[in-house]
Structure formats: structure tokens, C-alpha cells
Amino acid sequence: MDTLNQILEGLMTRYQQRVSDVKKITQALKERGIIQELSDIENDHIAFRTIGVPQLGIQSLEKIFLHHGYQPRDDYYFEQKKIDARWYAPPEDRLPRIFISELRVDDFPSSIQKLIHSFTDEVKSDPVDDLDLNDAAKVDEFLHSPLWRTPSWNEFNTLAEVSEYASWTIYNKYYLNHFTISVHNLPEPFNTLEEFNKLLLHIGINLNNAGGLIKVSRDGLLKQSSSVSQMIDATFAGNEIHKISGSYVEFAERKILPEFTHLPADKIGRAHRREGFETANADKIFESTYSSQTRKNVN
Template sequence: MATANTPLDFVLNGLMERYRERVPHVKAITSAMVEEGIIADAADIENDHIAFRTMGVPQLGIQSFEKIFLHYGYTKRDAYHFTEKKLNAFWYAPPEPHYPRIFVSELRVNDLSAEAQKIIRSYTDEVVSDPVDSLNLNDGQAVDKFLHSALWRTPTLEDYKTLSAESEYAAWVIYNRYYLNHFTISVHNLPKGYNNVAQFNSFLEQHGFPLNDSGGKIKQSPDGGLLQSATVAGKVEATFSGGEKTMIPGSYVEFAERRVLPEFAHLPKEAVKREHRREGFEAGNADKIFESTYSTQTEREQ
């Protein structure tokens, strides 16, 4: 990651530092890439995007969270809707090409059962005003601390399990809050033999990393321009209210291949830049990648 010269650099570095600590796959994949000679060190990895999950309730959700990155010069782009999972999302384009895109989703809490809504609001109602409004967004350290601080009290294991039975997304957020959900390795700029998702998936599986197979291990946009895959989230030990402990899904690593747009197909490889490749996201791909933290995927590791 870049040196923390600006508040945005400080925030991104802080997010990635804690994410690497909590997600063993990050260091393991990076180490395997170095050993294979794909990269010289972690700094050679291009971060396609990072993603966050939120609760769609007053004072929180996308409308609150996005203020942080809009302040840092990000531009709000396309909206996405996930009917079955009851989610909305937007992506945000960075102020400069070397920064990652940002993908923020929120749970449509009002679409859940009365019981699930009651549980969620028993926690989120503790947030009585938009917490971002009281942050000094020019203080990177303060923002970094906020993104890794509790928004509400620690949930009970019983509430977590009740939510999980209806919405595994809801359960993930009630415990993890704004914890970084995933970062994404851009594979298209890697050396030949590893620079598409199919090849990179083979490399990952040879090294024993379990891949999300919901909808197939490769998720491809209808236009063929965006291909994605992801690891299955590893389990982390969670301590719930009252001291109860259990293993729950943590975060995961994603991989993206953005193909060169047809109108730029004539460009030599060394001339291809980010703006020449397929931009944005694809709801069909994202819908399946969300499941990297779902039991249908995480229980396959057991």
C-alpha cells in the first residue's frame, strides 16, 4: 500500500493492515505469488476494489457510510439491487487510478421478517445520530479508528443465530459492522500464465485455497468483459455477549479480470490503462460472490 500521505491513504492502509491480520488467506496468497515469481512483493498487487457491508436503517447504511469516501473525492456510480438477498449497493470510482474502487452494499432491513427487524433494531437503535457527521474526515487516524470501532453493543449468540437463519448477510454485519469484507486482486495485469481468472484460479487451487463455487467458480458478466472469482471466507473465533465463543465466517479475497474494451483492442499491451478496460460491476457476479461468507460455502471447508 502507498505511504500514508493523505487521510485517504491513512484510512486505506489502516483497513488493509487489520484485514491482513484477520484474513490468513491474504498473506498466504501473497506469499505463494512471491514464491511462484508472479510478483516481487505485495506492493506489486493492484487492488481492484474493496467492499463494505452496511445495515439499511436510519442514521446508518449507504447514505451515511458513503460520506467518508465522497469526501475523499470518490464519485458515486451505478446502483445494484439484489432481490432475493434483500440488498442494495453502489460502487464508487476513485479520485485517482491507483486507488481501489469501492463497493458498498446495505441490507434492506424493512424487507425482513418482523422478528429479524426487531433484533436488528435493538442494536442499531443505539445509534441515535449519523456517526459520520461527527467525524473530522480530514483526520485519517480518527476515520480509521471509527471504521474499526463498535457501532452498537456486542450481539448475543442467540440473536446472531436467529438472524443467520434468515439472512446470513444480516448476521455477518451485526457482528462485524464496518469490517472490510474483501479486497480484490486485479489479475489482468499479472504476468502471462496468471493474467486471467481461469489461470489464476488454477494457481490458487494448486496451493489449496478453496474457491466460492456458487454459480461456478468463475462469475462472468453477460458482456464477457468482467470475470470474477473469490476464496471462501475462513472461519474466525467470535466472542459474543456473555462471553460465548464460536467460529463464524470472516472475510475473503476476491480476484477480478477486466478485459480490454472492443474499441481499444488494437492497443499494444503496454499502452492499455484502466480506462481502456471494462469498468463497473455486474449484479449477477456480485450476487454469487456475496455467498463467500454463507454457510453453503464456508461449511465446505470443514
């Protein structure tokens, strides 16, 4: 478990350095006495994006987390975005769920497939198979290292025209896409997404409005919001620097399942709340890195 904790801490450390909204949100919660430290926040889940080719994708990246006790749960398919996904339950409730998605490369025109494979073919075999999964430093280094060449600005835009998920992933590799604040475990009145979003807007956090500020599951028991990805300076091939979307923050409210609503608040745990994810919600959350949303972050 110590190794897994170190891997997760490594991911969060670099993610926080890259996403200044995390500090902004944390500071606002501290100032209002809602939390003392970031560790007071329950991390609902973290998410990764991958490319669906035989030597990479979900089947490769998941090996790291399966090795450390995570269990696969539901699969999801996003037809319009040409994405598959799977989520994993942690070995302990205090740890975040993990959500891994992958691009369905074979669903794209041959010219786009060829361009994507020009990157992924540089990886000759599954890199996780050669990784010492019990060495936290090595795993951390792998998750933050290039897998293939840096794309050119033209290649990035060619991909973005057909899939902004593809362009983001080809540039960012396995960088943590987002972490998620479990809003329902915060003190009142900030334990509902409606009230928490008011705070976020008040402190100047741009929220993803695709499908509405709050995305609600069909059963009404899972509510999700997300910030819009901040724009980062990205260095492309030939040392060209352009601003592209980085990572973002998600916010989730998991309602108590009807059969457990009679329980006192101090007896409510993860097992008593709505589990899993919702395709319709996640479909819109993906757009937190899309230009339709990030244009709002350009000054």
C-alpha cells in the same frame, strides 16, 4: 490524498491480519516471481457491508469516501438477498474502487426488523457526521470500532436463519469484507482467471463455487472469483466463543473493451477495460461468507 492513503492502509493492515489467505496468496506469488511485494498487486476494489437504516447504511458510510474524492457510479439491487449496493470510482486510477452494500431492513418480517433495530437504534444519529474526516487515525478507529452491542449467539443465529448477510454485518460491523486482486494486470500466464484459479487451488485456497468458480458478466468482459471466508473465533455476549465466517479475497479479470483491443499492451489502462460491476456476479460473490460455502472450511 495522504489522509485517504492512510485510511486505506489502515483498512488493509487490519484486514491482512485477519485473513491469512492474503499472506498465503502473496507468498505463492513471490515464490513464483510474479510479484515482489503485496503493493505490486493492483487492488481492483474493496467492499463494505452495512445496515440500511436512516442513520447508517450507504448514505452514511459513503460520506467518508466522497469527502476524499470518490465519485458515486452505479446502483444495484439484489432482490432475493434483500440488499442494495453502490460503487464509487476513485480520484486516481491507482486507488481501489469502493463497493458499499446495505441490508434492506424493511423487507424483512417485523420480528427480524425489531431485532435488527434493537442494535442499530443504539446509534442515535449518523456517526460519520461527528467524525473529523481529515483525521486518518480517527477514521481508521471508527471503521474498526463497535457501533452497537455484541450480539448473543442466539441473536446471531436468529438473523442467520433469514439472512446470513444480516448476521455477518451485525457481528462484524464495518470490518473490510474483502479486497480484490486485479488478475488482468499480473504477468502471463497468471493474467487470466482460469490460470490464476489453478494456482489458487494448487496452494490450497478454497474457492466459492456458487454459480461456478468463475462468475462471468453478460457481456463476457468481467470475470470474478473469490475465496471462501475463513472461519474465525468470535466472542459473543456472555463471552461465548463460536466460529463464524470472517472476510475473504476476491479476484477480478476485466477484459479490454472491443474498441481498444488494437492498442499495444503497454498503452492499456483502466479506461480501456470493462468498468463497473455485474449484479449476477456480485450476488454469488456475497455467498463467500455464507454457510453453504464456509462449511468447506471447517476441519
